[in-house]
Amino acid sequence: GDVTVFAAASLRTALDGIAAGWKAETGHAVTLSYAGSSALARQIEQGAPADIFISSSVDWMDLLETEALLAPGTRRDLLGNTLVLVAHGPDAAPVGIGPALDLPALLGPEGRLAMALVDAVPAGVYGRQALESLGLWERVAPQVAQSDNVRTALALVASGEAPLGIVYGSDAVAEPGVSVIGTFPEDSHAPIVYPVAQTADSDSAAAAEFLAHLGSPAAAASFARQGFIVLE
Amino acid sequence: MGFLGPEEWQAVALSLKVSLWATLASLPLGILVAHALARWRFPGRQVLNGLVHLPLILPPVVTGYLLLIAFGRRGPFGAFLEETFGIVLAFRWTGAALAAAIMAFPLMVRAIRLSIEAVDPKLEQAAATLGASRPWVFLTVTLPLILPGILAGAILAFAKAMGEFGATITFVSNIPGQTQTVPSAIYAFLQVPGGEGAAMRLVMVSIALALGALLLSEWISTRVARRIAGR
Amino acid sequence: MGFLGPEEWQAVALSLKVSLWATLASLPLGILVAHALARWRFPGRQVLNGLVHLPLILPPVVTGYLLLIAFGRRGPFGAFLEETFGIVLAFRWTGAALAAAIMAFPLMVRAIRLSIEAVDPKLEQAAATLGASRPWVFLTVTLPLILPGILAGAILAFAKAMGEFGATITFVSNIPGQTQTVPSAIYAFLQVPGGEGAAMRLVMVSIALALGALLLSEWISTRVARRIAGR
Amino acid sequence: MSLSIAIRHAFAGFSLDVSFQAPPGVTALFGRSGAGKTTVVNAVAGLFRPDAGRVAVNGWEMFDTAAGRWLPPHRRHLGYVFQEGRLFPHLTVRQNLTYGRWFAGGPRDAAEVARIVAMLGIDRLLDRRPAALSGGEKQRVAIGRALLSHPRLLLMDEPLAALDEARKAEILPYLERLRDQTDIPILYVSHSVTEVARLATTVIALESGRVVKQGPAAEVLADPQAVPALGVREAGSVLAGRVLRHDPDGLSEIAVSAGRFFLPQVAAEPGAQVRIRIEAQDVILSRGRPEGLSALNILPATVSEVRRGTGPGVMVQLRAGDDLILARITRRSADLLGIAPGMTCFCIVKSVAIARRNVGLIRGDAV
Amino acid sequence: MSLSIAIRHAFAGFSLDVSFQAPPGVTALFGRSGAGKTTVVNAVAGLFRPDAGRVAVNGWEMFDTAAGRWLPPHRRHLGYVFQEGRLFPHLTVRQNLTYGRWFAGGPRDAAEVARIVAMLGIDRLLDRRPAALSGGEKQRVAIGRALLSHPRLLLMDEPLAALDEARKAEILPYLERLRDQTDIPILYVSHSVTEVARLATTVIALESGRVVKQGPAAEVLADPQAVPALGVREAGSVLAGRVLRHDPDGLSEIAVSAGRFFLPQVAAEPGAQVRIRIEAQDVILSRGRPEGLSALNILPATVSEVRRGTGPGVMVQLRAGDDLILARITRRSADLLGIAPGMTCFCIVKSVAIARRNVGLIRGDAV
Ligand SMILES: Nc1ncnc2c1ncn2[C@@H]1O[C@H](COP(=O)(O)OP(=O)(O)OP(=O)(O)O)[C@@H](O)[C@H]1O
Ligand SMILES: Nc1ncnc2c1ncn2[C@@H]1O[C@H](COP(=O)(O)OP(=O)(O)OP(=O)(O)O)[C@@H](O)[C@H]1O
Numbered sequence A: 001g002d003v004t005v006f007a008a009a010s011l012r013t014a015l016d017g018i019a020a021g022w023k024a025e026t027g028h029a030v031t032l033s034y035a036g037s038s039a040l041a042r043q044i045e046q047g048a049p050a051d052i053f054i055s056s057s058v059d060w061m062d063l064l065e066t067e068a069l070l071a072p073g074t075r076r077d078l079l080g081n082t083l084v085l086v087a088h089g090p091d092a093a094p095v096g097i098g099p100a101l102d103l104p105a106l107l108g109p110e111g112r113l114a115m116a117l118v119d120a121v122p123a124g125v126y127g128r129q130a131l132e133s134l135g136l137w138e139r140v141a142p143q144v145a146q147s148d149n150v151r152t153a154l155a156l157v158a159s160g161e162a163p164l165g166i167v168y169g170s171d172a173v174a175e176p177g178v179s180v181i182g183t184f185p186e187d188s189h190a191p192i193v194y195p196v197a198q199t200a201d202s203d204s205a206a207a208a209e210f211l212a213h214l215g216s217p218a219a220a221a222s223f224a225r226q227g228f229i230v231l232e
Numbered sequence B, C: 001m002g003f004l005g006p007e008e009w010q011a012v013a014l015s016l017k018v019s020l021w022a023t024l025a026s027l028p029l030g031i032l033v034a035h036a037l038a039r040w041r042f043p044g045r046q047v048l049n050g051l052v053h054l055p056l057i058l059p060p061v062v063t064g065y066l067l068l069i070a071f072g073r074r075g076p077f078g079a080f081l082e083e084t085f086g087i088v089l090a091f092r093w094t095g096a097a098l099a100a101a102i103m104a105f106p107l108m109v110r111a112i113r114l115s116i117e118a119v120d121p122k123l124e125q126a127a128a129t130l131g132a133s134r135p136w137v138f139l140t141v142t143l144p145l146i147l148p149g150i151l152a153g154a155i156l157a158f159a160k161a162m163g164e165f166g167a168t169i170t171f172v173s174n175i176p177g178q179t180q181t182v183p184s185a186i187y188a189f190l191q192v193p194g195g196e197g198a199a200m201r202l203v204m205v206s207i208a209l210a211l212g213a214l215l216l217s218e219w220i221s222t223r224v225a226r227r228i229a230g231r
Numbered sequence D, E: 001m002s003l004s005i006a007i008r009h010a011f012a013g014f015s016l017d018v019s020f021q022a023p024p025g026v027t028a029l030f031g032r033s034g035a036g037k038t039t040v041v042n043a044v045a046g047l048f049r050p051d052a053g054r055v056a057v058n059g060w061e062m063f064d065t066a067a068g069r070w071l072p073p074h075r076r077h078l079g080y081v082f083q084e085g086r087l088f089p090h091l092t093v094r095q096n097l098t099y100g101r102w103f104a105g106g107p108r109d110a111a112e113v114a115r116i117v118a119m120l121g122i123d124r125l126l127d128r129r130p131a132a133l134s135g136g137e138k139q140r141v142a143i144g145r146a147l148l149s150h151p152r153l154l155l156m157d158e159p160l161a162a163l164d165e166a167r168k169a170e171i172l173p174y175l176e177r178l179r180d181q182t183d184i185p186i187l188y189v190s191h192s193v194t195e196v197a198r199l200a201t202t203v204i205a206l207e208s209g210r211v212v213k214q215g216p217a218a219e220v221l222a223d224p225q226a227v228p229a230l231g232v233r234e235a236g237s238v239l240a241g242r243v244l245r246h247d248p249d250g251l252s253e254i255a256v257s258a259g260r261f262f263l264p265q266v267a268a269e270p271g272a273q274v275r276i277r278i279e280a281q282d283v284i285l286s287r288g289r290p291e292g293l294s295a296l297n298i299l300p301a302t303v304s305e306v307r308r309g310t311g312p313g314v315m316v317q318l319r320a321g322d323d324l325i326l327a328r329i330t331r332r333s334a335d336l337l338g339i340a341p342g343m344t345c346f347c348i349v350k351s352v353a354i355a356r357r358n359v360g361l362i363r364g365d366a367v
C-alpha cells in the first residue's frame, strides 16, 4: 500500500507536509526521493522503483512519455511558478521589469546576476528566455553567474556575493536575505510547469490515490504556502 | 532525538552502514590492486592504474551516471547480477555502497600502495629464502608491515564514503531508509528555503563521525608503529 | 575543433589552468603540513589533521557554501584579502583554484605524509651529525627522498582538481571563460535530455588529460626510484 | 660434487665470471671487499638472476640458463644469513627465530630452539623486537633464524663480522658440528682466514669477480703460491691430528704425523680427530733442537719449498711427517740459517699461539 | 681532559651507567656485544638523550642534565661513522662524501677530497649510488664522509668490521695520523684489540653497561689483571721505540729501551717514534740466549709478575728496559723453566709475528 514518489528537490517542504498528512489520513506511507529532475528521469529510465514522478521540467517528462515509461493518461500539469528578480537585502527597492530595465546599471561594473545554468537547469532556461524576449540578454549576458541549481543562485544573492538574481518565486518566498524586486511577465517565457505522472512500471494501488490527493485542497494550500501556483 | 528528526537519524545510520560496507568489502580488492601496482610488472599495469583512478578524475555525477547505465536494472551488469545471483544494486543501499566504494577506491589503493612501496624488498627476500612463497611472504611480512597503511587507506575511504554525494544520488537516487545517505539528506535540505539549519546539524554529525574514525585510526597506527620500533 | 565547440575548449583550457595552479600553489603548504603531521608532536596536531581532512568528509556542496561564506566578497577572509592585497576570489578563476585546492588538499597531504613516514629517521640523524640543521636535513635528505611521494600527491591533487565540481560551482558559479571548468560543462550537458553525447566527449578529454598526467608521474617516479636503487 | 656453481654476469663497471665445484662441507668464499662474494651468494639464493649460469646442490639443480631452469628462492630451501641481518621488525625475536621452521615443515622440536637460543646467548632477548637489539645481537638472531629453517644449503655472508671474539668462539664449534654431523653444505663468505681455516673444507679465492685459487682448504692454505691471494698475515697450514689425552695441567696431547703436539684444553674426547691451523708467522725454525724454551711444540721437518718475495719475508714450506707446515720468517734469518729445500730443521710453535679458534673438530666428537 | 663523559640511562631490562674522562687522542670503547657501546656513542652524538649525564669535548659542554644543557646533533660538529653505514641513497658517492663539508664551512680543499678518496680506494665508485656498492665499499664511503666534515670529535662505531685485512691496514695509518697530527679526539668502538692497541690512547672496557677497566692503553693492555676483560687471546703489551735505520733486506731496526728490535719495513723515517704491540701469545721465553733460531728479536728481561689462572696458561709480565712485556706461556713451561718474579730470562719474538698493523706511528713522521 505504500507509494514511492520521485520529486524535484525544490518541492521538498511542501511534499513532506502533504505526505505526512496523507499518511495520517489513510495510513499509507509515502517514500519521497528528492533529486534533480534529470537524475530522477534517468533513474526511471533505468527501472527505478518510482510510482510517481514530479518533474520541474517538461522536457524530462516528455522524454519519459515518448519512451512509454509513463502510465498512459496519468500525466497532468500539477504546479506552476513565477520567475522573479531578487536583490540582496530585506528591503531593496522594486523595479519595473520591462525592455527599459537597465540591468547592467543595477548590477554595477563588477556585479553579477545570479541564475541557474541558462542552458540546462529549467530556472536558468526560463530566465534566459525572459531576458531575451525583453531584449535584455545581450547586454547582461557577460555578467551572468550560473549555478547548478536555483538554490545556489539564491544563496549568492542572499550572501551579497551577487547583488541580483533570477529565481523562482517559490524559492524567494522564505529567504529573509533577499527581496523580490520584480516579477517577470508570464508571457516573457515559456510557461513554468511541474508535470506529474504515474510510471508505467508502478503497480501500487495507492499510487493513483496519492496522485489524486496531490490535487486536493489541502495539498493545494500546502503548495501555495510555499509560493507555487497550483494549476487546475 | 531532539537534535535530529527520525528521518535524519535514519540517514546517519544508513550512511554508517553504507560507508562501513563500502570500505570493508573493497578492502581485499584494494590491497590486491595496490600490491599488484606496487610490486608486479605486467602488461596492462598502467591501464589498471588509470582505471582505478577514474572515479577521482571524473565529476562524481558522471561516475554515478556510468554506474546507473552499467549497474541499473536495465544495464548490462545490473541485469546479469540480478538474473544470475539475484543481487540488485539499483536503488538499494547496496548500490549506495557500490558507488561509495568506487569513489573511495583510488584513495584506498594509493594509500596502501605507498605503504607497500615503503616495505624494504630485502625483508621480503629474506622471507623467501626462509621458504615462504609469494603469498606467504605477503601474509607474514608485507601485510603486517603495511597495517598502518591499510588502516590509513581504509579510514580515508570511509571518510570519503561518508561524504560521497554526487555519484550516489545519481546512481541510486535519494530514497529515505534505502539510499538516502547523510550527504543526500543535506542536499535535499539545502534545496528548499529554510533547510539550512537542519543541513548544518547533519553536517556536524557527519564531521563528528568521520573525524572520530580518523583520530581512532591515527591512534591505532601510532601504537602499531611504536610496537614495531620496539619502544 | 570539430570534436568540441569553442566554449568547451575554453572550459578545457580553464580546467587545466585552475588545476595546475591549485596543485602548485598548495604544494608548499601541503609539504609543510604533511611534514608537521608526520614528524612533529605539538598540541593541536590532531585538530590540524581533522581540519585538513574536512573537505574529504563533507559533501562538496557544503564545502562550497562554507567557502562562499568565508571567502566571498562579504566574507571575513574575502573582504580582508580584497582590502589588503586586492585579491578577489569570488567569480574568478582564482576562486575556482582555491576550491579545487581545498578539495584536493587532504589527498595531497596524505600522500606526502605517508612518504615522509617511510623515510628512515636514521638517515636524517646521520645528516644531523654531519652538521645539517633541521631545515637543511629536510631540504637535502628528506625532500629528495620523498620526491616520488610529492609527485604522487601532486598528481593526485591535480586529478582531483580536474574532476572537482560541487564545491567549485557553489563557490564561484559557472561563468564561461572565467569559472566554467570541464566538470561544470559536463554537468550542464547532463541536465538536458540528449546532452549525454556532448558530455561524454568532454569526459573523454578530461580522462585523457588526467590519465596523461598520472602516467607521466608514474614514469617519473619509477625513474627516480630506479636511480636511487642504483640501477 | 655437493655444490656446483657457475655464474656469469656483467654489471656496468664490474663483471663476474665465477665457476667452481665443491665437495660436501664448508666452502669458503674468500676475497677482498668488492670481489663479488655477496653477488655469488645472492645468485645461489635466487635473489639475483645472473645473465647465465648454473647452480646445483647435491645434484639438485636450482638454476640453469641452458635448461631454462630457475627455482624461486622459497623453493630452494636455503638458510641465508645476510651481511646486514634483515630481521623482521614486526616480529619478536622468538617469532623471527621460528619463522623459517614454519615453512620447513620438519619436526617442531622445542628443545632444538632452546639449544640454539642458548648457544647464541639470546635467551634474554626472546620477547624483544629487533629495534631494541644491539648490532651483534641482531646478527645472532639472524644466524639462529637461518639454522632453524632446516636448510639444504646454508649461505652465510660474513655472519660473524659483527660479533666479538668470545661470541665467535662460542658459535664456531656449532658451525663445525653442522658441517660434520649433517650433510648440509655451507657456502661461507669471510674476510677472516682464521674462520676459513677452521671451517672450510674447500676454499675459493675471488679477485675482481674471478676465481684465482680453489681447492681443499689444507692445500690452498699451505700453498706458498696462494699467499698473495689470501694475504701474507693470514697464511698458515692445517695439520690433522688425534687427541691422545688430557693432562692435569690443562694441556691436551695430540698425535700428529710428525710427533706430538701440546695444545691448551682441546674440547674433544681422547681419540677424536682434530684439525690444527698453524699460522705461518707463528712458526720459528731452528737448525738444532732448542733447549730451555717456553715453547713446547718442536717438530722435526724438512724444507720442501722456499718462496722469496720482494719484501723482507720468506715463505717456507716444510714437510713434517705427512703434513705440510708453512713458516714465514725474515729473509735475513733464512740467509743466516741457510734455509734451502732439502734441509732438515725443527719447527717451533708455542702452544698458546694456537688459539682455541684455530683448533677444529672433525666428525663431531665434541664434548 | 679532552673528553669527559657521564651517562646514566635505564632501558627496560638494561641499565647504563658509564662515566669516564679521557685525554686527547683515541679513546677506545671496548666490550662485548650488547655492552652498551653504541648507546654511549649515540648519547655523545646527541642522537639519544639519556636520563642524566654530561658530555664535554675539549671543555666544550654539549650536554649536561644538571645545567639543563642539550645541544642538538647538528650543533655538535661531530663526524659519526655508524655501525651500519647510513649513506644517503639518493646521492652519489661523491655527493655523500662532500655532504658534511658543505655545512662545516671550512676550507674546500679539492686535494683533501682526492687524498681521502685515494686512501679509501673509492675512486672508481664516485659516480655510483650507495645501492650499487658492496658492504665494505659502503663503509669506506661512510668513513670518508665523516672525515670530510671537519669534525671536532670523531665517533667511530666498529668502522672497520666490514673491511678486509688489506683495507684495514690501509686505513689504520690514516686514523693514526688524524690522532697525532690534529687535536680531534676520537671515540672508537671496536671488538678488535689489535685496532685498539694500535690506535687507542685510552681504553675504556665496558661490561653490561658499566666501565670495568679504564686507563692509558699501554697500561690497561699490559695489565695481567685486565686480561679477563679484554680476552686472553688479545692480551699484549705496547713498546715505545725509535726507528734507527732501514736495512737493504727489508728489515727496519728499532731502538727500544731494552735493546734492538727488527721489524719488517716500518713506514717511517729514521728517527720516527713508533709503538709496537707485542701479543702476549707471540712471546717465547728462554732461560739462556738461544742460538740458531729464525727469530731475530731476543730481549733480556726480568720477570715482574706471574698470574696463574685456572686454565693451562700463565700470564707473565716482564720488565725489559723501561718497557713492560706480557708473555703468555703454558703452565707446564712455566714450571719447567721455573719462571718466578725476579728471574731473568730472554724474550723471543719473531719479526714477522708483529703484523704491520701492530706497528703504529706517533706524531706523524709517516712517509
Ligand atoms: N647494481 C650494481 N651495479 C654495478 N655494480 C655493482 C652492482 N651491485 C654490485 N656491484 C659491484 O659488484 C662488485 C661486487 O659486489 P659484492 O657486493 O658482491 O662484493 P663483496 O665481495 O660481497 O664485497 P664486501 O666484502 O665488501 O661485502 C662491487 O664492486 C660492487 O660495486
Ligand atoms: N630501546 C631499547 N630497549 C631495551 N634495551 C635496549 C634498547 N636499545 C638497546 N638496548 C639494549 O642495550 C644494550 C646495549 O646496546 P648497544 O647497541 O649499545 O650495544 P653494543 O655494545 O653497541 O653492542 P654491539 O657490539 O653488538 O653493537 C643491549 O643489550 C641492547 O639490547
Ligand code: MOO
Residues within 6 Å of the ligand: B060, B061, B164, B165, B166, B167, C060, C061, C164, C165, C166, C167
Ligand atoms: O564532488 Mo561532488 O560534486 O558532488 O561529490
Ligand SMILES: [Mg+2]
Residues within 6 Å of the ligand: D037, D038, D039, D083, D157, E134, E135, E136
Ligand atoms: Mg658483501
Ligand SMILES: [Mg+2]
Residues within 6 Å of the ligand: D134, D135, D136, E037, E038, E039, E083, E157
Ligand atoms: Mg653497537
